[in-house]
Amino acid sequence: MSASTISVTLKIWRQKNPQDKGHFETYPITVSTDASFLEMIDQLNGDLIVQGKDPVAFDHDCREGICGMCGAMVNGYAHAHEKATTLCQTHMRSFKNGEEIVIEPWRASAFPIIKDLMVDRSSFDKIIQSGGYISVSTGSAPDANATPISKIAADHAFASAACIGCGACVAACPNASAMLFVSAKISHLAHLPQGRVEGKKRAAAMIDRMDELGFGNCTNHRECEAACPKEIKLENIALMNREFLTAEFA
């Protein structure tokens, strides 16, 4: 692989703490096109530390697109512009030499900024705590085929279970709605017999908590689905609404 480099101008949101007003700061940087987006920020932070300046705070963990910790708005797109790709899996080769790159944290009142690009996503945990689990005993590891589950149901459940809870759906939604995330969590349990038992109670409880936490309401712009690195489908929201309706009327 050729080790070419590009020079870009970063405009990064700097905010000392939750109370700080925050502002953009500009940093020119020359970086290998093989660097991941996060490695590019690592390089910048190395330079900042050498200069005795405060490094840019950002969340990350696995750096292989599976944990859901990373994420920022890059030039107006959640997790940058590449489809179905987390920020950690985005590489500098997808940017142009001389480009200006604007980097901002997720913005939502339910995701308060902790510092710089780091936001507090514990509201997602609170939604899960309100019902995103199974409390019935499912026994110890059973025989794989003891509970018949259709291939279609298993595929739907698996596809929605792929949600890594990154929050890009909230960030990309013009209304800062969490409905794609919540519907993915409701859906991956609703398709399976073990999850069905508490299905209706779960939907109502999780929706209630989501509302309390100050997320917005879906108006079906479909931005969440386009931004989601795990390609969680919008149809999960329709399923969530059906679950809610049957919970209310049944």
Next chain:
Amino acid sequence: MAYISRFTKYSIGKKIIMGISGLGLCVFALVHLSGNFLLLKGQAEFNAYADILHNKIPGFVAVELGLAACFIVHMWMGISLAIQNRNARPQQYAVKKSNTTSLGSSTMAYTGTYFILFLIIHLMNIKFAFLPKPIVDPSIDKYTVTAMVLAQPAWSFFYIISSIILGIHLSHGFYSAFQSLGIAGEKTTPKLLIAARIYGLVIAVGYSYIAVSMLMLHR
């Protein structure tokens, strides 16, 4: 009542009421359009239709009240949801790009609010015959009242613009309602998106056509 207020406490409950009332209004918009085409057939035909509607159908007032209820809950839920959406992101992005947001979807609250204002003026025009000038003669027929408004270029233009704005609202709303009611699926969504655009176009062009034709006939 307690049941309804519990239901509307939930965001999804509000969305479902929005969807049902919105689809009710969509049906009305089509029925109203097809009835209005009788304006182009002639005075006698249109007046006969208006007479059947208001005097020959028992309980038509109930239909009108149901329609008013749809408007009120739709507006009420819409405003309540829109306020929550504003509060959900107090600080906007410096740069924000969209992948899928359409003209219709991004202007729902504005086109909706405009439509309420239009509706008030529309009722003053036709139902109460109060605008552009109050008509006191009780024997005047609906066709004449309508023709007097649409004969004026400025009023006709106002109706054309309003039809287009409603069409824009519906080019998203018609799809959105099915998704909110949980009817959309992976296969139906692309079809519903196209159907909504066609439906919005039919409404915008249909009502505009009537306004233009009436202007040409009576100018």
